[in-house]
Each structure stands twice: as C-alpha cells, then as structure tokens.
Amino acid sequence: xxxxxxxxxxxxxxxxxxxxxxxxxxxxxxxxxxxxxxxxxxxxxxxxxxxxxxxxxxxxxxxxxxxxxxxxxxxxxxxxxxxxxxxxxxxxxxxxxxxxxxxxxxxxxxxxxxxxxxxxxxxxxxxxxxxxxxxxxxxxxxxxxxxxxxxxxxxxxxxxxxxxxxxxxxxxxxxxxxxxxxxxxxxxxxxxxxxxxxxxxxxxxxxxxxxxxxxxxxxxxxxxx
Numbered sequence: 001x002x003x004x005x006x007x008x009x010x011x012x013x014x015x016x017x018x019x020x021x022x023x024x025x026x027x028x029x030x031x032x033x034x035x036x037x038x039x040x041x042x043x044x045x046x047x048x049x050x051x052x053x054x055x056x057x058x059x060x061x062x063x064x065x066x067x068x069x070x071x072x073x074x075x076x077x078x079x080x081x082x083x084x085x086x087x088x089x090x091x092x093x094x095x096x097x098x099x100x101x102x103x104x105x106x107x108x109x110x111x112x113x114x115x116x117x118x119x120x121x122x123x124x125x126x127x128x129x130x131x132x133x134x135x136x137x138x139x140x141x142x143x144x145x146x147x148x149x150x151x152x153x154x155x156x157x158x159x160x161x162x163x164x165x166x167x168x169x170x171x172x173x174x175x176x177x178x179x180x181x182x183x184x185x186x187x188x189x190x191x192x193x194x195x196x197x198x199x200x201x202x203x204x205x206x207x208x209x210x211x212x213x214x215x216x217x218x219x220x221x222x223x224x225x
Contacts, residue, residue, distance in 0.1 A: 010155040027126035033176045037167040038128040055080040056110035057087040058188035062177045119147045
C-alpha cells in the first residue's frame with residue numbers, strides 16, 4: 001500500500017473513532033524527527049485531538065525549541081504534561097537523581113504516571129510506535145488495550161523508516177536540530193548518546209539492560225506470556 005493510501009486510511013480511522021463512535025482521543029509525541037509525520041497526519045484530520053509532549057524536565061533544550069517550531073509550522077498546539085513529583089524531589093536517599101540510580105523509576109514518574117492520568121480522561125491513546133523500531137515492538141498490534149479501559153491506537157505501526165522519511169521529505173516537515181549532530185534517537189538528555197551503532201535506539205539508556213521507557217512494556221510482557 002502506498003504511503004498516501006495509508007495516510008488516508010489513518011485519517012478515516014481517526015474520524016470513525018471520534019465522530020462515529022464518539023471516542024475521546026489524545027496523542028502523545030516524543031517530538032523526534034520520525035514522530036512528526038503522525039503529528040502532521042493528525043493535523044490533516046481536522047479533528048480536535050490534543051497532542052501531548054511528556055515534558056520530563058530532562059529533555060534537551062533543542063527538543064523544547066523544536067516543540068515550538070513544530071507547533072508553529074503545523075498550526076497546532078502541542079501541550080506539555082509533567083510528573084506531579086517536582087524535579088528537585090526526584091532523588092534517592094543519597095541525593096542522586098533517579099535517572100542515575102533507578103532509571104526505570106525515573107521513567108515511571110515522568111512518563112508512565114503522567115500518561116496514566118491522561119488515560120483517565122480519554123478513550124483512545126494515539127501514538128507512533130513502529131514495528132521496525134526494535135524487537136520489542138515487532139509483535140505489537142494496531143489496537144491494544146491501555147489502562148482504565150482505554151485503547152492504544154498505533155496508526156504507523158506498519159510504516160518503515162523509509163516511508164517515514166519519504167513522508168517528511170514530501171511534506172517538507174521540520175527536523176529535530178540534533179539530527180545533524182548525530183542523534184538518531186532523542187530522549188531525555190542524561191540517558192541519550194549520539195548514535196554509534198546500526199540500531200538508533202541503542203543510544204538510549206546506553207550500557208543499561210533497558211530498551212523501553214515503560215509506556216509499552218506491559219504490551220511486551222503480555223506478548224511474552
């Protein structure tokens with residue numbers, strides 16, 4: 001299926017969920033370059049689907065600037081949501097930030113729990129995971145359960161990296177400024193390195209036995225059972 005056909009299918013699905021079924025939809029975006037096509041598609045749908053950035057307090061300054069650039073370029077609002085635990089309290093007994101001593105807990109505070117709050121208000125969570133990103137995501141499905149009875153919708157699950165970047169080129173979408181500096185996968189600043197391996201996500205949580213922030217690990221666990 002051609003990419004534009006896929007786009008039209010996604011827009012039709014978003015409209016079906018929102019208009020025909022009356023579902024309350026929201027989306028999250030990591031605001032990496034490869035995340036912007038989905039944001040653009042949501043904008044094209046002309047639906048009132050709020051898009052959230054999980055502002056952990058540890059994002060690169062370039063990511064926060066890129067958020068504003070994307071908002072202006074696409075004429076949309078990208079909202080920020082943060083942990084209810086202030087950044088200065090996110091330290092262990094020794095005074096170290098959790099991203100150094102307990103990165104899983106840091107991700108839980110700053111990503112999982114804020115998203116859980118959103119799932120209390122909405123019916124469908126639209127996000128941009130792709131099956132080709134890593135082995136964990138290969139077996140995910142287009143629709144899967146989320147917390148509080150909501151659904152996850154993964155509209156670009158079957159898109160390849162080439163399709164993503166062809167779409168960016170075709171629509172002249174902005175690129176994250178750290179791309180040019182060798183960052184192929186951009187997360188929080190303390191846990192992201194420049195990409196030196198074939199797998200872009202290998203630069204995230206480098207040297208740790210950690211490949212996911214926790215937003216989708218429940219799906220991985222269910223799949224492995």
